[in-house]
Amino acid sequence: MNSLATPVASGSAPANQTRGQLNGILFVALFAAAVTQLSALxxxxxxxxxxxxVGIVAGAIxxxxxxxxxxxxWASGINFSARKLLRIAVGFFGLRVSLQEIxxxxxxxxxxxxxxVVSTLAIGTWAGMKLMKLDRDTALLTAAGxxxxxxxxxxxxxxxxxxxxxxxAMAVGSVVLFGTLSMFLYPLVVHLGWLHLDTLGVGLFFGGTIHEVAQVVGAASNVSxxxxxxxxxxxxxxxxxxVPVLLVIGMWVNRARNNGLTDDSGTTGTKGxxxxxxxxxxxxxxxxxxxxHVLPAPATHTLNTLDTFALTMAMTALGIETRIAQIRQAGPRALMTGAIVYAWLIGGGLAITFGVERLLG
Structure with missing residues (x-):
């Protein structure tokens, strides 16, 4: 009888794992649905x-x-949402961009x-690693956001x-703080007449230096x-x-690993x-x-809505996996890195905008 019981037990383990993963994914989906309703307030x-x-904040709480x-x-379902679903959702983000608009x-x-993009990545990574003594990944994530x-x-x-x-989570925190500040600060300085930019210049400066797409729209809509x-x-x-930045970063990370350089966890990379x-x-x-324009407009709109939801699921799952104690260790230094990058976006971004508009506008 024992010999018959063993296969049943061993066969039920994978089934239980699959069921647990599906339950974890469903939990994240329901959580993300609640977050979507909350963010619409x-x-x-x-x-x-x-x-x-909102998803990463609620997930972290x-x-x-x-x-x-x-x-x-359920942990495997949380991890699936934060990793594999994330990759799919970022890929579908491409349906929001067209070459004609660019x-x-x-x-x-x-x-x-x-x-x-190039200057901010370079300055943010350098400031994070050299000035604030952050690990490579935290510095890069903060700069990339x-x-x-x-x-x-x-x-x-x-x-x-x-x-x-x-x-x-720390990088997203920087996006929230300084991106939200831009929504109020940028239109204010335009209306006060402190920025001597025409409509093209305002569009170049706002679109070139504000963090999130929604924040760009929110700030610029207060101008014209x-x-x-x-x-x-x-x-x-x-x-x-x-796309090109990720390809370059992927090659850089791989070369560092193949050269046996020490990664941010303190261990030596292996060839891969x-x-x-x-x-x-x-x-x-x-x-x-x-x-x-292969897809009808309604289909594109539906896919973009689903993609936003998938990204919200990924962010919520990342938040659930985040531990406040880990953030405290580098929190102030990561925030200072974000502040340095933000100062560059304002000062350097203005200089770039003035220069480009004078030469090419």
């Missing part, structure tokens, strides 16, 4: 806080205060985007670097519809740069395959699909 929406940001009540078998702002928009597209960039870099969740249109396109041009972020190539493919 007027006082949150008016702050430009996307469901992604749950993960640190209530996670003990969650079955351990062409509308032409060479000035592309030049501002490239200069801001500011340089490219806020929380979505943090998610994409987190997937490529395979870093720990609390490092992503024309500035909002230009700023949004410039911002989406920065989003497009996510090239860390190509395939989801970034999927992102680029879907940009092309969107540019060719």
């Amino acid at each position: 007027p006082f949150i929406a008016n702050l430009g806080l996307s469901p992604l940001i 749950y993960g640190n205060a209530l996670r003990d009540g969650m079955p351990e078998s 062409a509308q702002v032409g060479l000035p928009g592309l030049t501002v985007s490239v200069l801001v 500011s340089a490219i597209c806020g929380a979505a960039a943090v998610l994409a870099f987190e997937s490529t670097l395979q870093s720990e969740p609390h490092k992503s 519809p024309e500035a909002t249109h230009i700023a949004t396109i410039v911002k989406m041009t920065r989003v497009m740069l996510l 395959k090239l860390a190509i972020p395939w989801f970034a190539l999927g992102f680029l493919a879907l940009v092309i699909v969107n540019s060719l």
Whole structure:
């Protein structure tokens, strides 16, 4: 009888694991649905806080205060949402960008985007590692969130670097703080006449230096519809740069590993395959699909809505996996890195905007 019982027990283990993973994914989906409703409340929406940001905050609160009540078998579902679902969702983010829109702002928009992204990544990484003594991943995540597209960039870099969740949480915190500040500060200085920029200049500056897409739209809409249109396109041009930047970062990380350099955990890297972020190539493919207008507009809208929900699930799962004690260790230094990057975005971004508009505008 025992010999018959053993196969049943061993066969039920994988089934229980699968059931636990599905329950974990369902839990994250329900959590993300609640977060989506919460982020739609007027006082949150008016702050430009996307469901992604609300999701990581709410997830972190749950993960640190209530996670003990969650079955351990659900952990694999949480991890799936924070890793594999994340890659798929970042890939589908490409349906929000089209080559035609980017062409509308032409060479000035592309030049501002490239200069801001490259300089911000370099300065943010250098300031984080050399001045603030942060580990490589935290410095890169903080710089990427500011340089490219806020929380979505943090998610994409987190997937490529395979870093720990609390490092992503710190980077997103920087996006929330300084991106929200920009929504109020940028329109104010324009209305006070402190920025001597025309409509094109305002669009280039707002779209080239504000963190999140929603924050760009929120800030520019307080200036003019024309500035909002230009700023949004410039911002989406920065989003497009996510693909080449991730490919370069993947090659850099792989070379450091192959050269046996010490990573941020203090262990020596081992030789491995090239860390190509395939989801970034999927992102680029879907940009092309969107540019060719292969999909009907309602289908694209539906896919974008589902993609936002999937990204919210990923952010919520990352929040659940985040531990406040880990954030405390590097919190002030990560925040200072974000402040340094923000100062560069304002000062350096203005200089880049003035220069590009004078030469190419």
